[in-house]
Amino acid sequence: MTIWEMLAVLAAGIGAGTINTIVGSGTLITFPVLLGVGLPPVTATVSNGLGLVAGSISGAIGYRAELAGQRDRVLKLSAVGAVGGVAGAALLLALPSTAFETVVPVLVTLALVLVILQPRISRAVQRRRERNGGTAHPDGGPLLITGLLLSSVYGGYFTAAQGILYMALMGMMIDDTLQRLNAVKNVLAAVVNSVAAIFFLFVADFDWTAVALIAVGSTIGGQIGAKAGRRLPPGALRVLIVAVGTVALVQLLLYRYG
Template sequence: MTIWEMLAVFAAGIGAGTINTIVGSGTLITFPVLLATGLPPVTATVSNALGLIPGSISGAIGYRAELTGQRRRIVRLCVAAAIGGLGGAILLLLLPPTAFETIVPVLVGLALVLVILQPRISKAVQRRREREGTEDGDPAGGPLLFAGLLLASVYGGYFTAAQGIIYLSLMGMLLHDTLQRLNAAKNILAAVVNTVAALFFLFAAHFDWTAVLLIAIGSTIGGQIGAKVGRRLPPAVLRGVIIVVGTLAIVQLVTRH
């Protein structure tokens, strides 16, 4: 890489770390930059997954106050994230690069619809729980959320772009909690998926150490920036940011070829 390419990758890492912590979809910033430096698509995907691990951890640390009381829930959901992340990483090396190109924009679009409808869905679910005398429901979301996050994590291990939006839509629909606390849990789940996939890639795929280190440093910085910004956003504004970023993600995913 030239010095200018290195600076571009580093800046992309900061941007990805920031947006991943607030919403998700940071890969849509780093991935095109890595391709522009000449890296093959699979090598770029693997290098990106490795580099974003510190950013995910940094963002999770920044949201540590919102993680209070969620340990049991997160431990259970992390099992789904780990299994799915490993499955997605294996699929990345087995399937052709274009395998998910059609379904990914559809998944992200469906997730955005769920995010938009989440307040109404949550109220309907709460009314049903009150009628049935199960006001709190399953604090971990039950089998449906576990299965949904497992499938979302397969996608996350495969490509990662917009996986955070999918996580937030599923948890927002099936868990009775604030969007900020769900966002904190999302950062933990993303860190697990990236870490599991990256450990697999270390032994089974090619990657570029320069790109990994630049994104790692940048995303760590971005994770702290994202946590400071994201934690101050009111629920309605945060939901609006998710919708805007998700829409831009769909446009880029559809048009990037």
């Protein structure tokens, strides 16, 4: 890489780390840049996944106050995420890229619809619980576990919009604030990215320069994103999730059909 290409990758890493911590979809910043500097698609995907591990950990640390009291939830959901992450990483090397390119836009669209409708659906679910005398499951129950497992498979495969999928699922099935769920989302992303990265270290080709630049940039971005994201009220956070998700969806469609 030239010095200008290295600076571009570093800047992309900062942007990806920032947006990943607040919402998700940072891969849609770094991935095109890595392709632009000449990396093949699979090498770019693997290098990106390895580099973003540091940013995910940085974002999770930035949200540590919101993680208070969620230890059991985080451990349980992280175990699910780890299994899905390894499976997704294996699929990246085993399947043609078209296998997920068709499904991803559908998943992102569904996630955005769920994020928009989440307050209304949550109120309806709460009213039903009150009528039936039931209580919300602290970890979301089997349906959330299944959804997070599948989302983590996707996250280990590509990661773009992974955080939006997590937020949509948890927002629907866990009775808690968006900021606390966002903190859990950052831990899940860190776990999935880490286990996928460990897998890639042994079986896939990657570019160490790109990995290092994205790691440094996303670590900085993770702290920026945590400081900015924690100040957002729930309504603003929801609007940002939908806005970023819509942009991500458009980019995915252009990548798939453009």
